[in-house]
Amino acid sequence: MTSLPEDPQAPIGEDDRGAAVERLQQAYAEGHISHEEMDGGLHQVLTAGTRGALVSALASLPAQNAGTTSTIAVAAGRIQRRGVWRVPRFLKVESAFGRVHLDLSRAVIEHPVIDIELQLGTGRAVITVPRDAIVDVEELSTGWKDSRYKPRRRSRPSGPTIRISGTMGFGRLKIRHARR
Structure with a gap:
């Protein structure tokens, strides 16, 4: 859904x-x-x-391929997903040089927990999560700059949990909640 x-x-x-x-x-x-x-x-x-x-x-439909991992990889350039797109249960994003922008605000999220593994060299990453999402960045290791994320003050735990892990070299991760 x-x-x-x-x-x-x-x-x-x-x-x-x-x-x-x-x-x-x-x-x-x-x-x-x-x-x-x-x-x-x-x-x-x-x-x-x-x-x-x-x-x-x-409601009566079975879960979709809950165990598969999808990988988006690019050596140099831009990785961008926005609008209506299906988010897999496990998503791996690899980029040596470039920018990453994942917008989950209108995405089809069918799993209560989404694991996103980032393997980034340089460049910046922006992840926009649904307004009611819970974000966990405890397993993310940054080499140069810390990630920028402020949890929502009045967040209700009704949305999906987005767990972000992996490593970032020289770059910054910014996580923001959608406004609507």
């Missing part, structure tokens, strides 16, 4: 609806649900107007 506002009565956008349709189709293609279950789920998703209705339409 995408990282939407905490309120179950919050309206949903077309990007969220499209991600939910894709998730149902994938579950059907993998044989996890029957044709009738997919039809019923599609009807629920296409008529849903709130986050709560969308969550309920996807």
Whole structure:
């Protein structure tokens, strides 16, 4: 499910609806649900107007490939993920020289815990997390500059936990919460 506002009565956008349709189709293609279950789920998703209705339409689906690790690597250049994209349970980001920008604020986050391993040489990294996310940077080792992260004061523990680990050489990591 995408990282939407905490309120179950919050309206949903077309990007969220499209991600939910894709998730149902994938579950059907993998044989996890029957044709009738997919039809019923599609009807629920296409008529849903709130986050709560969308969550309920996807509640019975099995978890997706919870054990796989995805790697994004570049020697020099930019790594950027933003908008609606599916965040894997384990994400490894490798960059020798360059900038990294991961925006999870509108991403499809289907796991309660996301592990992001950073292996960065030089350059700067910015990670934007959902407004209600809990961030853990205890396992991140920095060589030159400390990471910049201020936990939200009034954060409710209702969102995903984002654990960031790995090593950073000469660069800085900035973590910020989305505004909405």
